[in-house]
Amino acid sequence: MTKKKQSLTTSQARKRLTRRELLGRAVGAVGVAAVVPVNGQQAIDTTRRPGRGPSEIDQRSPFVTPRRDPSATSSRTPLQDLRGTITPADLHFERHHGGVPEIDPDRYELLIHGLVDRQTVFSLADLKRFPSTSRICFLECAGNLRRGNPETPPQMVCGLTSQTEWTGVMLSTLLRETGTKPNATWFLAEGQDAAVMSRSIPIEKAFDDAMIVYAQNGDALMPGNGYPVRLLLPGFEGNSSVKWLRRIEFADRPFMTREETSKYTDPLGDGSISRQFSFVMDARSIITDPAYPRVIEPGWHEIRGLAWSGRGRITQVDVSTDGGMSWHPADLQAPVLSKAHVRFRHLWHWTGSPAEIMSRAIDETGYVQPTWETLRLVRGPWTRYHQNPITSWTVGENGRMLFGSERLQI
Numbered sequence: 001m002t003k004k005k006q007s008l009t010t011s012q013a014r015k016r017l018t019r020r021e022l023l024g025r026a027v028g029a030v031g032v033a034a035v036v037p038v039n040g041q042q043a044i045d046t047t048r049r050p051g052r053g054p055s056e057i058d059q060r061s062p063f064v065t066p067r068r069d070p071s072a073t074s075s076r077t078p079l080q081d082l083r084g085t086i087t088p089a090d091l092h093f094e095r096h097h098g099g100v101p102e103i104d105p106d107r108y109e110l111l112i113h114g115l116v117d118r119q120t121v122f123s124l125a126d127l128k129r130f131p132s133t134s135r136i137c138f139l140e141c142a143g144n145l146r147r148g149n150p151e152t153p154p155q156m157v158c159g160l161t162s163q164t165e166w167t168g169v170m171l172s173t174l175l176r177e178t179g180t181k182p183n184a185t186w187f188l189a190e191g192q193d194a195a196v197m198s199r200s201i202p203i204e205k206a207f208d209d210a211m212i213v214y215a216q217n218g219d220a221l222m223p224g225n226g227y228p229v230r231l232l233l234p235g236f237e238g239n240s241s242v243k244w245l246r247r248i249e250f251a252d253r254p255f256m257t258r259e260e261t262s263k264y265t266d267p268l269g270d271g272s273i274s275r276q277f278s279f280v281m282d283a284r285s286i287i288t289d290p291a292y293p294r295v296i297e298p299g300w301h302e303i304r305g306l307a308w309s310g311r312g313r314i315t316q317v318d319v320s321t322d323g324g325m326s327w328h329p330a331d332l333q334a335p336v337l338s339k340a341h342v343r344f345r346h347l348w349h350w351t352g353s354p355a356e357i358m359s360r361a362i363d364e365t366g367y368v369q370p371t372w373e374t375l376r377l378v379r380g381p382w383t384r385y386h387q388n389p390i391t392s393w394t395v396g397e398n399g400r401m402l403f404g405s406e407r408l409q410i
């Protein structure tokens with residue numbers, strides 16, 4: 001309390017300083033270390049001597065320390081610390097089933113075989129010679145929801161999603177080289193990590209928007225995100241975008257790998273039937289600010305967040321500031337790209353009484369992000385993947401933002 005008062009007084013005092021007073025102070029300080037008080041601390045006057053020169057590679061300001069939160073198998077993007085829609089490559093979430101392999105780009109090979117006309121091996125240089133395409137889209141792990149604890153920041157609620165400008169070659173371009181047999185209906189994508197991650201993908205995706213990518217935000221892929229080459233399936237569950245891609249095999253059936261049978265399928269109802277090959281990620285949104293662990297003051301706040309859909313473009317994001325009683329369309333930040341994170345904003349006047357804020361995404365197919373209750377009704381209690389419920393933040397009189405809501409039972 002007292003600390004807050006002090007800093008307010010200091011900043012008010014600074015505002016009242018005129019330019020002449022500031023210059024006068026600086027002149028008076030010549031010969032001794034020039035300082036300007038900031039929040040009661042003595043800071044170095046950066047105008048008194050040159051700063052460091054250009055460098056080979058830059059680092060963030062020491063005052064800026066966004067961090068992923070690595071566990072043994074994944075690390076999450078600090079959504080609450082990011083402002084735009086592109087995730088810096090070193091903060092892209094990671095999900096590894098067998099660790100990050102170190103792959104020598106000079107020895108890298110991609111084999112395309114099976115039901116093709118010409119079995120072909122592509123080197124990295126071969127892949128780079130084909131016409132290149134860049135596309136901004138999100139990736140999201142199908143297991144991207146953590147709930148339960150009110151002291152959960154956006155990063156922990158759903159930080160297994162990130163967005164990148166990916167560059168590479170369309171898979172359909174490579175298939176013009178190899179040809180595909182008329183009876184080919186699926187392809188297997190296989191990684192060369194210790195997990196030998198492999199997934200079966202319907203051939204339609206190969207001719208639609210599947211990419212073989214070798215760059216991330218203009219630079220080579222990060223090792224953790226698939227260096228030197230990964231498959232990218234826009235809008236599909238992250239698991240199918242196989243990293244460290246070494247082999248694509250065309251067939252007339254799915255291969256029934258581990259990741260599409262025991263994992264990434266959703267037991268429905270009482271668990272006796274399963275939803276399998278549910279690739280497309282449904283529309284979702286999250287308010288990333290204000291959110292836990294922020295403490296806010298009464299007054300105006302811009303509610304900010306991200307919305308996305310694997311089905312296409314986001315057409316609307318609704319925000320509620322009264323626990324879902326009334327909804328207001330938020331502003332969407334252009335450009336609103338298909339299968340991409342879009343930023344939304346909504347001005348909110350917080351009166352200081354307990355409140356609950358939440359967002360709901362709607363996409364161009366008319367799909368509306370469901371409540372947790374609806375998801376449970378449709379999927380039953382056993383489902384673990386593909387959960388995209390509306391989530392909320394509550395705030396009490398003390399201004400502390402907390403995750404979750406009794407009303408939404410999440």
Ligand SMILES: Nc1nc2c(c(=O)[nH]1)N[C@H]1C(S)=C(S)[C@@H](COP(=O)(O)O)O[C@H]1N2
Nearest residue numbers: 093094095096097141191197225238239243
């Ligand atoms: N070869 C391989 N590819 C993989 C994985 C893996 O462990 N090995 N993990 C998958 C999973 S579960 C997800 S969610 C995404 C994560 O991509 P990212 O680590 O680049 O964010 O990669 C997928 N591709």
Ligand SMILES: [Mo]
Nearest residue numbers: 095141142239
């Ligand atoms: Mo995943």
